[in-house]
Amino acid sequence: MIQLDNVTKRFPGGQEALSGLSLSVDKGEMVFVTGHSGAGKSTLLRLIALIERPSSGQVIVDKQNTQRVKRRKIPAYRRQIGMVFQDHKLLYDRPVFDNVALPLFIAGVSHRDAGRRVRAALDQVSLLHKEKQSPQTLSAGEQQRVGIARAIVTRPKVLIADEPTGNLDPDLSLEVMRIFRRFNEVGVTLLIASHDISLIDRLGCRRIALDEGRLQQEADPWQ
């Protein structure tokens, strides 16, 4: 579902965030990317989301070579991928409902049709009763769940998450991961960047460890 072939990302300064990285995530897999900050986790996700383009190599998502996605087609490409961010990236000037409905509005779904789907998404993160509230009145964990509901409301086949539990305490983190797990059980492919090793181990998912932009194959210090 997600495939990287010999991907290098070099920044203008010359330093490489990713160096000849190859990896693949199968359809229906739930995979964690771990590593120190600066190891290239975020860059990897940004390449998949086409926020950046690789300096060389190929990134293939759902059989689409991102290299061939033209600038004008990037919005349509991003609509196929669910994205969850460490800082939630919610819009605080509108209620929870509108935040979750935003991807549907972007896709041209009418307000009436959006209602049922937004509620289904909110139901999956147990926030159905908070749809009229402003995100500001919610706890960090709840805000993150709103972000997740927004990511899944269009039912993407792929969901990527950058440190989704970075700001959460262990209990909330586990709750968030369980939500991800449930999506995975219905066939969503997930790629999650995280440094919370103990949490990942409890979930028993495959781990891709990055170190200075390369795969860290052996001598995994956490195992």
Added chain:
Amino acid sequence: MAVTRNSDAVAPVRSSSAFSIWLTRHASTSVGALGRLSRQPFASLMIVLVIAVTLALPAAINVVVKNAQSISGGWDNALDFSVYLKLDIPVSEAEGLARLIRQRADVASVDLVTADAALADFKLASGFGEALDQLGENPLPHALIVRPSPGNTGASLTLLQEEIGNLPETDLVQVDTEWVQRFHAILDIVRKAIAIGAALLGIAIVVIIGNTIRLDIENRREEIEVTKLIGASNAFVRRPFLWTGFWYGLLGGTSALLLVQYGLYLLRGPVTRLAGLYQGNISVTTLGASESLTIIGAAVFLGLFASWVTAARHMRRIEPR
């Protein structure tokens, strides 16, 4: 709570017809943009007022010119030529000449004022009655009052004047048109000045709306970034700003119209009094339907143009980081 393959949640994004999607999006975005303006009533009112005053100025001057024209329009047709015949022309010949000139297509009517009638009039009007009685004979010539037909242009009037002047019986043709021509020349200049002024003010409106939209975009930069991050196209993030420009234009244009009409309403009293003093029939011409629509249309166009240019320029720059 298990994730169920609930039919509502799983249904693919249903593709309604492209047009109805387009319509729905615009309807909700336009209402949203209006709502956003109403949440900052003071700031929005200021901008609408600036647009209104900027548009009202040329519109008001235009109405004044139009009124001046309609008043002076009456003078155009009242430009009678006084044709003084030579002193030795007898009445019968003068009558024949009057008939001849009357037949011309560019002449509406010809009145003969005989020397006797003219003297009688003069006696009455001047108050020199007794002094004039001392004159042995009537010093006045017969005269023709020639009224050109309304279809005449400036050039044909000049031609008519020349042709009558060249008749052997004519001593002098007197037409007091110069001041009317000057007045029209002044109106022409004012009209051109309005056009130039309106163009400059139009640019000012574009700058004002553009700058307001630019600030609005900067304030919502994060929102734009997030929206683009989850798949919004440039068109999608641009849309609310286009509608903001539209509303500024519509509200500003409508306010300008109200300002002008209210100003004319205030002028109506004094003008009626002035007309009464002159026993004239002067009435204030207000803005007609087509002029009103032109003002509102121009305002809406300027608003849309300004927001389009601004939004197109800035939207491309704002990309998720």
